Amino acid sequence: MSCKTYVPEGEAAPASQVGATLEALAATIAARREAGEESYTHRLLTADVDAVLKKVMEEAGEVALAAKDADTALYFAGESADVAPDTSAAARLAEAASQSVDHLRYEAADVAYHLLVVLERFGIGLDEFAAELNNRMTEDERPAGAVRLYDDYVRRGK
Numbered sequence: 001m002s003c004k005t006y007v008p009e010g011e012a013a014p015a016s017q018v019g020a021t022l023e024a025l026a027a028t029i030a031a032r033r034e035a036g037e038e039s040y041t042h043r044l045l046t047a048d049v050d051a052v053l054k055k056v057m058e059e060a061g062e063v064a065l066a067a068k069d070a071d072t073a074l075y076f077a078g079e080s081a082d083v084a085p086d087t088s089a090a091a092r093l094a095e096a097a098s099q100s101v102d103h104l105r106y107e108a109a110d111v112a113y114h115l116l117v118v119l120e121r122f123g124i125g126l127d128e129f130a131a132e133l134n135n136r137m138t139e140d141e142r143p144a145g146a147v148r149l150y151d152d153y154v155r156r157g158k
């Protein structure tokens, strides 16, 4: 866990934080098929597919811009810490760099959410998505018991 995160006191942590989060979010998204038009997710699931595809591309672009900003901010924070450590300028640049990394995380979450909506639209469950990633791993990298794709479904259409 990073110094920016915490688990609320008294709550048991799931075996995999990101696994539990993605599963909960994917289930919420799937359930929004039955929601009303007031749900943004429902609209993305049911409107012209271009709407959600446009969002994926827009949010991916925002990740790239946020990462460039973070890269620049970290560079200046590093330079300042080398040249004038323990000054208010160095502290300000360090804080700006930390905020720019936070912004990158925010934009990455936007991409992940919109990608999950696309997967739901096309009936690709999280286990199947995991199998796609697992198939690309070496034996050493792949976790024990990891779900795989049957050979007939590997690199299909390529």
Ligand SMILES: N=c1c2ncn([C@@H]3O[C@H](COP(=O)(O)OP(=O)(O)OP(=O)(O)O)[C@@H](O)[C@H]3O)c2ncn1[C@@H]1O[C@H](COP(=O)(O)O)[C@@H](O)[C@H]1O
Pocket: 025, 028, 029, 032, 035, 038, 039, 040, 041, 042, 062, 109, 110, 113
């Ligand atoms: N995780 C998300 C989620 N992430 C992003 N978004 C929406 O995606 C849109 C992103 O569009 P914009 O880029 O225009 O907005 P922005 O992020 O404020 O702007 P930028 O900083 O990115 O430029 C916003 O409307 C966000 O509210 C999300 N909408 C919903 N969810 C989840 O889906 C659940 C169901 O939500 P409903 O859509 O309300 O049913 C929610 O409870 C959440 O758990």
